[in-house]
Amino acid sequence: xxxxxxxxxxxxxxxxxxxxxxxxxxxxxxxxxxxxxxxxxxxxxxxxxxxxxxxxxxxxxxxxxxxxxxxxxxxxxxxxxxxxxxxxxxxxxxxxxxxxxxxxxxxxxxxxxxxxxxxxxxxxxxxxxxxxxxxxxxxxxxxxxxxxxxxxxxxxxxxxxxxxxxxxxxxxxxxxxxxxxxxxxxxxxxxxxxxxxxxxxxxxxxxxxxxxxxxxxxxxxxxxxxxxxxxxxxxxxxxxxxxxxxxxxxxxxxxxxxxxxxxxxxxxxxxxxxxxxxxxxxxxxxxxxxxxxxxxxxxxxxxxxxxxxxxxxxxxxxxxxxxxxxxxxxxxxxxxxxxxxxxxxxxxxxxxxxxxxxxxxxxxxxxxxxxxxxxxxxxxxxxxxxxxxxxxxxxxxxxxxxxxxxxxxxxxxxxxxxxxxxxxxxxxxxxxxxxxxxxxxxxxxxxxxxxxxxxxxxxxxxxxxxxxxxxxxxxxxxxxxxxxxxxxxxxxxxxxxxxxxxxxxxxxxxxxxxxxxxxxxxxxxxxxxxxxxxxxxxxxxxxxxxxxxxxxxxxxxxxxxxxxxxxxxxxxxxxxxxxxxxxxxxxx
Numbered sequence: 001x002x003x004x005x006x007x008x009x010x011x012x013x014x015x016x017x018x019x020x021x022x023x024x025x026x027x028x029x030x031x032x033x034x035x036x037x038x039x040x041x042x043x044x045x046x047x048x049x050x051x052x053x054x055x056x057x058x059x060x061x062x063x064x065x066x067x068x069x070x071x072x073x074x075x076x077x078x079x080x081x082x083x084x085x086x087x088x089x090x091x092x093x094x095x096x097x098x099x100x101x102x103x104x105x106x107x108x109x110x111x112x113x114x115x116x117x118x119x120x121x122x123x124x125x126x127x128x129x130x131x132x133x134x135x136x137x138x139x140x141x142x143x144x145x146x147x148x149x150x151x152x153x154x155x156x157x158x159x160x161x162x163x164x165x166x167x168x169x170x171x172x173x174x175x176x177x178x179x180x181x182x183x184x185x186x187x188x189x190x191x192x193x194x195x196x197x198x199x200x201x202x203x204x205x206x207x208x209x210x211x212x213x214x215x216x217x218x219x220x221x222x223x224x225x226x227x228x229x230x231x232x233x234x235x236x237x238x239x240x241x242x243x244x245x246x247x248x249x250x251x252x253x254x255x256x257x258x259x260x261x262x263x264x265x266x267x268x269x270x271x272x273x274x275x276x277x278x279x280x281x282x283x284x285x286x287x288x289x290x291x292x293x294x295x296x297x298x299x300x301x302x303x304x305x306x307x308x309x310x311x312x313x314x315x316x317x318x319x320x321x322x323x324x325x326x327x328x329x330x331x332x333x334x335x336x337x338x339x340x341x342x343x344x345x346x347x348x349x350x351x352x353x354x355x356x357x358x359x360x361x362x363x364x365x366x367x368x369x370x371x372x373x374x375x376x377x378x379x380x381x382x383x384x385x386x387x388x389x390x391x392x393x394x395x396x397x398x399x400x401x402x403x404x405x406x407x408x409x410x411x412x413x414x415x416x417x418x419x420x421x422x423x424x425x426x427x428x429x430x431x432x433x434x435x436x437x438x439x440x441x442x443x444x445x446x447x448x449x450x451x452x453x454x455x456x457x458x459x460x461x462x463x464x465x466x467x468x469x470x471x472x473x474x475x476x477x478x479x480x481x482x483x484x485x486x487x488x489x490x491x492x493x494x495x496x497x498x499x500x501x502x503x504x505x506x507x508x509x510x511x512x513x514x515x516x517x518x519x520x521x522x523x524x525x526x527x528x529x530x531x532x533x534x535x536x537x538x539x540x541x542x543x544x545x546x547x548x549x550x551x552x553x554x555x556x557x558x559x560x561x562x563x564x565x566x567x568x569x570x571x572x573x574x575x576x577x578x579x580x581x582x583x584x585x586x587x588x
Contacts, residue, residue: 038290041092044271045280047083047287051138052101055080055109056320057308057348057378059288061531071285077109077378078304078346078505078525079291083284084116086291088123094271096120097281098145100131100138106348106379107214107400107587108490110140112504114221117144126270130263136161136588139253140218143225147266150245152257158222158233158242161211161587167193176417180445180575182453184461185407188485190383190581194411206486210402213489214587217399226252300521302512303340304505305330310580311352311360311384319530322349324356328363330526335367341521342372342512345392346505351384351580354408354460360388361467368393372515376508377401377499382487384579386498387464390471394511396503397490404498405581406468407485408460410453412575415441439575453575460577472497487581 059076075083087093096117103110117127121144129142132151139156142148150156172179172194179194189203199207219230226233228251236242236251248254258266267279307327309320316323334340345364351357367373368391375381375389377397382405389395397403419425419442427442438449445453465479472479474497482488482496493499501507513521 039282039286041090041282041287041290042280043092044094044273045092045282046267046271047087047093047096048099048281048283049080049084049096049113050099050283051103051113051141052099054104055113057346058306058525059529060319061529071283073285073288073529075284075288076529077112078306079288080284081112081116081505082291083287084120087287088120088125090290093125093282095126095128095267097267098127098129098142100129100134100142100148102133102135103137103141105137106402107137107140107217108377108379108398108402110137111217111398111400112378114141114144115504117141121146128263128267128270130258130260131156134254136218140221143221145225147255148225148253149256149258149263150248150254151259152245154245156242156245156248156254158237158248158253159240160237161215161218163207163211163587165193165199165586167197169194169197172413176421178414178417178444180412180414180450180453181409182411182450182457183407183409183485184457185483185485187487188405188407188409190407190409190485190578191411202484202486209492210487210489211587213491214400222253228252298520298522299339300341300516300518301337301339301524302342302344302509302516302518302521303334303337304344304346304509304523304525305334306346306348306525306527307360307388308346308348308378311349311356311388313353313356322352322356322360324353324359327360331360331363331367334526335363335370340371340524341518342374342516343367344374344376344505344508344512345389346376346378346508347381347385347389348378349385349388350380350382351387351405352578354384354387354464354577354579357384357387357579358463358467361391364388365391372512374508374512374515376503376505377403377490380581382581383407383485387467387579390468392471393515394501394508395499396501396508396511397493397499398504399489399491399502401490401493402487403490403493404482404488405485405579406464406479406483408457408464408577408579409485410457410575410577412439412445412453413441414444416443456577460579464579 055075055077057077059079060074062072062074084096087096121127126147127145129145129148131138131142132154134142134150134154134156136157136159139158181191181195183191187202187206189200192200192203216230219233223230223233242248242251242253245257249257264279265275268275268277271279273279307322309318309322311322312324314323314325316326334343364373373392375392375395377389377395379402381389381397381401381403386403386406416427429437431437435449439445465476465483468479468483469476482498488496488498490499490502494502509523513519
């Protein structure tokens with residue numbers, strides 16, 4: 001009876017999945033037929049930007065939109081900045097409304113959005129911002145607005161920055177799991193959570209340095225909106241002066257305490273509408289199809305190649321991951337396309353596999369031999385993310401970009417104690433040579449094996465420094481003095497010649513056009529925007545049970561899923577040389 005019931009469930013599931021897939025295919029076909037159609041924009045409209053939304057570098061199509069109230073396209077950062085630029089001269093757009101809350105975006109993403117809004121204001125159009133609970137990241141963006149409104153019983157954070165790291169050394173000891181850790185660079189703190197129980201002195205030094213740089217950018221923006229200076233902002237945070245909404249008004253950090261209906265009334269007045277007339281809003285996702293950029297008739301093209309996520313060997317397996325094989329295929333297409341006159345590589349990556357990074361750099365060098373290659377850095381271009389960028393003709397970063405981290409590490413975990421003492425599992429084997437079962441997780445490494453691991457890491461580190469030396473045209477000794485695994489902000493990286501200039505993606509595109517000696521061109525993006533359906537199928541490919549479990553864990557953990565993902569990803573390292581920051585820098 002059990003197996004009969006199980007068989008019936010399986011058959012029913014197959015039928016249901018088939019019906020759902022048929023419906024999805026129909027929706028995809030329908031969405032494809034309407035792709036590129038402009039959205040009807042009413043006159044005197046307000047462009048709405050949700051600052052709480054996570055903006056990846058590139059947008060994504062949504063074939064499931066018909067099942068919900070979501071848009072058929074979710075804008076990325078590039079779409080967002082282009083929409084703001086176009087709205088600046090669009091007569092139908094009278095202003096921008098920023099919806100404030102928390103923010104899952106990195107500080108360079110927030111900075112690029114802030115810069116786009118500052119540029120928009122030169123049109124004379126107004127920017128309004130409203131939130132019920134305003135985080136520091138959201139406030140940084142909102143500081144570009146003409147008016148910031150806070151709910152009368154809401155909250156606002158102006159308190160300074162903090163970085164909190166988890167440490168698992170004691171946990172591993174209790175589980176009788178022994179980490180085998182090898183690294184090069186005294187600042188290479190990637191393995192610190194597994195070999196220490198607190199932040200080391202070198203790591204504390206670099207954290208304090210980049211916190212200082214990021215806070216300087218924040219305090220300057222806040223001071224400008226409040227019509228004061230940064231020492232005053234620093235004094236307020238030191239004394240905890242901003243505790244209640246009334247404090248934010250008192251110190252002019254916000255321009256009023258209003259409920260949403262009161263904010264809407266001000267928007268009606270601004271757009272010349274009557275008291276009960278509906279405000280005409282248009283969100284960025286819908287506005288995207290109306291944005292015009294570049295020449296439509298020129299045969300010359302500048303390509304933006306997006307590289308976002310961890311760097312992994314082989315094909316891309318996750319939504320936002322840099323698979324070496326997948327990215328190399330895109331690089332080769334751009335190299336062989338004669339209409340592409342220059343390429344801007346947009347890097348937003350904390351690094352990953354050393355092997356994959358070197359494979360990608362090789363293909364980028366082959367492309368560079370045929371046409372200009374410019375790099376634009378996002379939130380992160382660190383370790384392997386910097387490695388793939390270092391040979392570009394020019395490198396641009398934002399002041400808030402985290403880069404550098406020129407160092408290498410490798411991690412193995414010895415599970416012998418856990419398996420033997422907790423589960424009663426032991427191992428034995430036969431081998432024909434001393435290193436036949438190396439590396440292994442079933443026993444500790446011998447001193448000779450440990451020496452081999454360290455030699456491998458040191459070799460990779462030397463190769464990393466030599467690649468940087470060649471690309472940046474500085475001596476290996478000078479590279480070593482700024483390497484050692486240390487991370488730098490974009491502003492600091494400029495002073496030590498890791499980058500060429502501070503600038504956003506538009507600045508990198510302008511540099512590419514000048515190097516290609518073209519003034520009339522169209523900007524195109526690679527790869528094509530993905531689809532949520534493709535992402536779903538990719539997760540289920542080959543291991544549906546694992547994909548379902550991962551999805552369930554993500555839904556339960558929310559923003560903390562990133563910690564789980566990074567810890568779970570350690571098992572894939574298995575003694576490989578890694579150019580990565582496994583634990584992303586978290587500054588809140």
